[in-house]
Amino acid sequence: QVQLQESGPGLLKPSETLSLTCTVSGASMTATPYYWGWIRQAPGKGLEWIASIYYRGGTHHNPSFERRAALSMDTFNHFFSLRLTSVTAADTAVYFCARHPATVLTDWYFDVWGRGTLVSVSS
Amino acid sequence: QSVLTQPPSASGTPGQRVTISCSGSSSNIGSYSVNWYQVLPGTAPKLLIYKNSVRPSGVPDRFSGSKSGTSASLAISGLQSEDEADYHCAGWDDTRKSVIFGAGTKLTVL
Numbered sequence: 115q116v117q118l119q120e121s122g123p124g125l126l127k128p129s130e131t132l133s134l135t136c137t138v139s140g141a142s143m144t145a146t147p148y149y150w151g152w153i154r155q156a157p158g159k160g161l162e163w164i165a166s167i168y169y170r171g172g173t174h175h176n177p178s179f180e181r182r183a184a185l186s187m188d189t190f191n192h193f194f195s196l197r198l199t200s201v202t203a204a205d206t207a208v209y210f211c212a213r214h215p216a217t218v219l220t221d222w223y224f225d226v227w228g229r230g231t232l233v234s235v236s237s
Numbered sequence: 238q239s240v241l242t243q244p245p246s247a248s249g250t251p252g253q254r255v256t257i258s259c260s261g262s263s264s265n266i267g268s269y270s271v272n273w274y275q276v277l278p279g280t281a282p283k284l285l286i287y288k289n290s291v292r293p294s295g296v297p298d299r300f301s302g303s304k305s306g307t308s309a310s311l312a313i314s315g316l317q318s319e320d321e322a323d324y325h326c327a328g329w330d331d332t333r334k335s336v337i338f339g340a341g342t343k344l345t346v347l
Contacts, residue, residue, distance in 0.1 A: 118281070160239050160340035161274070161282075161325055176335040210282065220329040222336055223272040223287040229280060 116141035118211050118228035125234050132198040132233060136211030143189040144169050147216035150187065150194045151224065154207040162207075167194055168216065201235045208232050240265060241326050241339035248345040254314040257342045259326030261307050265337060269329045271309040273302055276323040276341065285324075286311060313344075321346045 122134040136150065143150065151166030165175040167185040175183060179198070187194035198205065209231055212224035242260040249255040259271060273286040284293050286302035289309065301312045313320055326339040 155276075161276075161327070161338040163336040163338070177333065178335070212282075220269045220331075221288065222329065223270075223284060223327070224274070224282075225284050225287070225293060227281040227283070 116213065116226050118213065118226060120209060120211050120228045120231040122209065122231050122233060124232065125236065126201055127237055128202050128235060130201055130235075132196070132201050132205065132235075134196045134198075134209055134211075134231065134233070135193050136195070136228060138192045138194070138213075143187065143192060143194070149174070149214045149216055149222070151212050151214060152183075152185070152196045152209060153212055153224065153227075154209045155230075156204070156207040159207075161210075164196065164198075166214065166222075174219065203235050206233065206235050239340040240330055240333070240337050241328070243324075243326060243339040243342045245340070246343045246345065248347055249313075249316045250347050251316055251318065253316045254312060255316055255344065257311045257313075257324050257326075257344070259309045259311070259339050261309075261328070261330075263307060264332040265307075265328050265330040266304065266309055267307040268331060271302065271304050271326055271328045273300075273311045274325045274327065274338075276325060282325075316346055318346050320344060 119137045149166040152164040167173045182199045184197045211228045213226040214224045270288045274282045276282045289304040290302045323341045325341045330337045
């Protein structure tokens, strides 16, 4: 049974770069076609999709994060990562990693999630 | 303000049937499928319904989804105390070229 676990710094200062890692266990990242993505939830707000990376390396972004978010993956070591540059207080949120089947873009749904990691941005 | 509109709260007593709505437009629900997620603080969100009405393996048949026009609904029958959680609808939006989520509905089991 596939499980995802986020890890990250917890606290950053404005203008710094957020780096998060999602470790995948219980399944190969390349055995079947999946995307691996990041979603966040700011305090008191709804969920917000950030970006996803295909198991072969292509990426899709929420246009709101196109300039600031970069994804990478290491299938051999079973993890994928998010880098979000120039963070502000508005980036304070719980960040989730999730898997979604490689269906047509408009049919995406996230079938496995991590528990999330809280990231706070404060000076 | 979320593109997909959900009521902020809903409630019911054990055994009751509760429905949570999700209202959108022709650029999202009207054209594409809707998914529903259950979110409990400190736990991994759970996929409840995908492609409007399909339940993943392991999700009880007390949960059902439907869609009509630019609105979708999640119904929970035989309400149980462990159903107390936040429920979010989601889907693709053509205008924003992105997956979008509703703001969530907090379900309270009285």
